Amino acid sequence: MTLAETRALWAGAETDGKEASMSDAQLMELVLNRSARLERTLRRRDRRELVAAAVVLVLLAPALVVGPWITRAGVLLIAAGSGLIFMRLRRARALPAPRPDRPLAEALRAEHARVNAQVRLLETVAWWYLAPLAAGCVLVVGGVAGATLYTAAYAAAVLVVCAAVYWLNRDALRRDLRPRRTELERQIEQLEA
């Protein structure tokens, strides 16, 4: 097959049976709907995190005023932990978003930086996400219930929940983020090697 033949063959695949294209109105409706859906998803995610942090703080705030000192320490630890979570997630998202209108190599590197930041976050989730919240919860309850069987059982339950959340994060790393990062590295290497 000569170059001219290959290009003619390629050009002949104009629409490959998709001639029944959408009308202008249909096309714009599709684009606007999908775009709006994407915007809503992004805003919902940001709102959810803000609301979660606010709810935690509002629920625990009274304990800061009237609780035993251990409970108050626990509340402060949870508040600090929530703040840390919020800041770390925002910092990871503050990395420049890959712009699809930029050259492929540049967009791939930007996406790689973001995915890498997410991988690092999830790899260290035990200390910046789980530990402060878990310790704070146990202190809150321990301060009120004292060194009792109830507190011990509560601490065990918190540990189980933490283990489950940790496992879910590792699973997300294994199934999604690491394969994506590997694929990005492969694509960057294909382009630039």
Add this chain to the structure above:
Amino acid sequence: MSDKTPLAGPESERRFLALIRENEARLRRISRVYGRASGTEDDLYQEILVQAWRSLGSFEGRAAPDTWLYRVALNTALSHGRRGAARREASLAGRGGESEPRDPAPRPDEAMEATQRRERLYAAMERLGDADKALVTLYLDDRSYREMAEVLGITESNVGVKLHRIRRRMGEWLGEEAP
């Protein structure tokens, strides 16, 4: 991908539609190259349209419209492929993303040899890595080395070296003279 949305309005929509209509065949071909194997061609095409719309506001006119649209379409296609890669259980045969070609069995209702040859061309392209597919797509669309380099963000000499290698491989796969 981009979080921006252009200011909606008749002028933006007119510009967008004109750009899409002029390049519809090209976008369809890109969707086919990247979406054929997973059967997500139509979904990818729609995703490209959405990303083009969302990026319209950032089109500053520094790049030619063609270059701009190629970047949007190919970046979207590569991103689409990565989501597929995360879902796949095994890596592709350890050959840097290349896969065994599906044997395009001739469809009974297709008499024309050109259609079958086109299917073989698509099947050969499926064996390439995603980044190499982008290069071949631009090459078959008769883009200059300079335009290819601008879309891909690599040097022109790198374009030449890679094309030479890819054309040789595709020639072997197609079992004919290298294109």
